[in-house]
Amino acid sequence: MYAPYLYFIIARVIGLSARPALLFYFVSTDSMEYAGNIALIYLYLAGVMILFSVPVHFDFYKKYFGSKEKLKVCRMEIEQYALLLTNHFFLIVGFVLIFIFIMFDDKLLASLVVFLLISEKVFDEIQRFMQFAKNFTLWSNVFIIKSIFPLLCVVWADKMEVEGLVYIYIFLLVFLNLIIFYVLVPPYFKKVFSGKFKIKLKSINEYYYYFKSMLLDKFLLGVTNVNIINADKWILSIFHKKLMLTEVMMISQVANGIPIAASYAFMSHRRAELVGRNNLKTLWLDFKVPLITATFGFVVGVFLIFALSTEVLSLSIIQTGQIISIIAIYTLFGAGEPIHEYLFWNGNKKKMIFINVLFFIGALVAGIFLIENGNFQEFYFSLVFLTIFRLLAYIKLLISEVVKE
DSSP: OHHHHHHHHHHHHHHHHHHHHHHHHHHHTTOHHHHHHHHHHHHHHHHTGGGGOOOOOHHHHIIIIISOOOGGGGHHHHHHHHHHHHHHHHHHHHHHHHHHHHHOSOHHHHHHHHHHHHHHHHHHHHHHHHHHTTOHHHHHHHHHHHHHHHHHHHHHHHHTTOSOHHHHHHHHHHHHHHHHHHHHSOHHHHHHHHHHOSOOHHHHHHHHHHIIIIIHHHHHHHHHHHTTTTHHHHHHHHTTOHHHHHHHHHHHHHHTHHHHHHHHHHTTTOHHHHHSSOOHHHHTTTTHHHHHHHHHHHHHHHHHHHHHHTTSSOOSSOOHHHHHHHHHHHHHHHHHHHHHHHHHHHSOHHHHHHHHHHHHHHHHHHHHHHTTTTOHHHHHHHHHHHHHHHHHHHHHHHHHHHHHO
16 A cells, blocks of 8 residues: 555656646746746646536545445436536636636637646546545556656657647647546446536526535635635736746746645545544644644755756746745645645634635735836745735634634
C-alpha cells in the first residue's frame, strides 16, 4: 500500500511540475503571447472549473465504497448522482460560456477553453473515483501521461516551427481526457449517464430549487475558498497586466506545492477525524501544522530565490519581495486548510463565505489603488495582510463553534 501511495505522490509532483515547466519554456523562448494565454488557461482551470463542481456524489460513494456494493446494486444512487451532476452542468454552463467569450478576444481559443473546462471536469470526476478506490498506480500512470505528453508535444511542435501551439496544447488535453473517459469509465456508468444527459427544463428547474436550498452555501464556500489563492491572478487579468500575470502564474504553480504538501501531510489521512469534535490544538496537531507548512514554504522560497539569483529563472517584472509574498500567501492558506475543513462540516458557512467575500473586496480595493500605479510590491503586501486576516477570522469562528459545543 505504501509503494503505490508513494508513487501517487511522485506522480502528483511530476504532473504539477509540467505546468510551470511549460510557462518557463515559453518565457525562456520569448513566446510571451503563448505564455500569457497559457497563464489565463491555468487560471480558468483553477478558478472557473470549480463552478462545475458540486457535492452530489456522497450517497453513491457511501454505498459503493462504504458497503462494498457492486455498481449495478447502486443503480439508484448512480442515477441520482448523474441527474444532479448533469442538471448542475446545464444550470451553470451558460454563465461559463458568456464569461469565457468575454475574456478572450480569440473566439476559437475561447471555444477550445470551454471544451477543455468540460473535459477536465469529467476527468476530475474520474480521478476522484480512482482515488477513493485507492487505485493509486493506475491513477499515477494516467496523471503522468496526461501531464507530460502534451508538454513534450508542444515543445517538439515549437522546434518544428509549427504555429498555434496553444491550440495544440488544448486539443491534446481534451483528446487525452476523452481517451481516459472511453477507457476507464465502465460501460454501465456510461449507459446511466448518457440516459440522464438530456436538457429537461422541468428537471433543471427542480434542481435549481434543490441547489438553492441544499447546496448553495457549500457551492459558494468551495468557489470562494479555491479562489483565495487566485485573487491576485484575477485582479491582474482584470487590469490587463498580462506579462505580470504570466510571471506570477509561473511562481504560483510552484508555490501551489506548499498547500498540496500540507494536504497530503495533515489532511488526506485525517478526513474522518477533521469532521468530528476538534479545537485549534487538535486541528493543528499541537501547532505542528503551521510550523511544518512554514518549513515547506521556506524550502520552496529558497528554491525559487536561488533559481532567480542564478538566472536559471529569468523574470522581467516580478521581484524577490513579491515572490516571498506569494509564498507567504500559499503557506498561510495551506496552514489554514484543516480549520477550513472542520468549519466546512461543522461551522457557520454563511459566516465563512462572508469572511472570504471581505477578503476579495479588500483585494480588489488594493488592486484599484496600487496596481494601476505599478505598486506591485505594496499590492502583494496587502494580500499577505488580508490572508492573515482571513486565517485569524477563521480561528475566531472556530473558537466560537467550540464554545457552543
